[in-house]
Amino acid sequence: DVEFLRSVMPPTTDPAFFQFLLQLDASRVTLRSVPEGSVVFARVPLMEVEGPLAVVQLVETSLLCLVNYASLVCSNAARFRMAAGQRGSCWRWDSGEPRGPTGGSPPLATPTSEVSVCCGVTLQHLTHTHTHTHTHTHTHTHTRAPSPCTGGTWPSGFDLTSNVQAGFLFGIPVTGTMAHSYVTSFTSLEEVWPQVYAGGGQRDPEPVDLISLTKGLLTRVCELLGAEAGRVHEGELAAFLSYAAAYPHNFLSVIDSYSVGCSGLLNFCAVALALCELGYRPVGVRLDSGDLCSLSVDVRRVFRRCSQHFSAPAFDSLIIVGTNNISEKS
Secondary structure, eight states: OOHHHHHSSSSSSSHHHHHHHTTTTTTOOEEEEEOTOOOOOOTTOOOESSSHHHHHHHHHHHHHHHHHHHHHHHHHHHHHHHHHOOTTTEEEEOSOOOSSSSOOOTTTTOOOOOOOOEEEEEEEGTTTTOOOOOOOOOOOOOOOOSSSHHHTEEEEEEESSHHHHHHHOOOOOOOOOOOOOHHTOOOSSGOOSSBTTTTOOOOOEEEEEEHHHHHHHHHHHHHHHHHGGGSSSSHHHHHHHHHHHHOTTSSSEOOOOSIIIOOOOOOOHHHHHHHHTTOOOOEEEEEEEOOHHHHHHHHHHHHHHHHTTTOGGGGGOOOOOOOOOOSSOO
16 A cells, blocks of 8 residues: 555655554544434534544545444435335345545455445335334444445334344344346246245145135136236246246236236246135235336236135235335435
């Protein structure tokens, strides 16, 4: 680092300056601040730093970036929380690298992304009431923390995060999501594993041919909705089936990898109905593109039709999660 500074600074720079830099440390620096997540009134200092001027000036930029970025994220998250109200749940999903104090490289290389593009909001308020409450107390002493983006959303009222380290360090409830890359990695039903679901179901312990059961239900769903079965993407169905077999209690699918109306929603309904027949309760769907509000209304309408036609009351409580390009205005 010092050699780089030698190469970019004027040749008239005193060589003793570089030796001074090599010997710098923060042993004489004192930092006082309000606890992270505290409510602070106007004109109350967030942070006070005392020490040798040169050292304090060197850390000034990093400290300002840490505080200002976290404050920005927290304020943005608070707007999401207020917009979602008590009937919506806000989830923090870490899918990319944020701007921040490390230039997109968090200290522990934990995957993170900006709130404006990564948060998920359950669109329950469009259709029915859903409350989500967490009470958790956790104390942990640590020297390094995950991205300030994750830490900044939690004090503002976000319910969940997919940053596992944030869950470990701060006791934030963790969640996850099915990725588009997972869905598109499947091409046919031959890739479904297991082909026969050995776990049977909660109602029937005998092994079940989940593929045959789902294909039959898919035909019936297409007939109910007047959809063309030939346009349904087989690889997407295979991905949903494999996921459902692995997580029958936590089946939440992203349904816009190809087409929501022509494939994703149909495949989800078929697999979800199969889970219902086996005694499980599917969780819901995720919308990651398009007009989220309009699509969520259409999806809810289909859920209600399936609930009535197939006598599947679990479809009445399916959640719809909206992600991507979300703002408090949308």
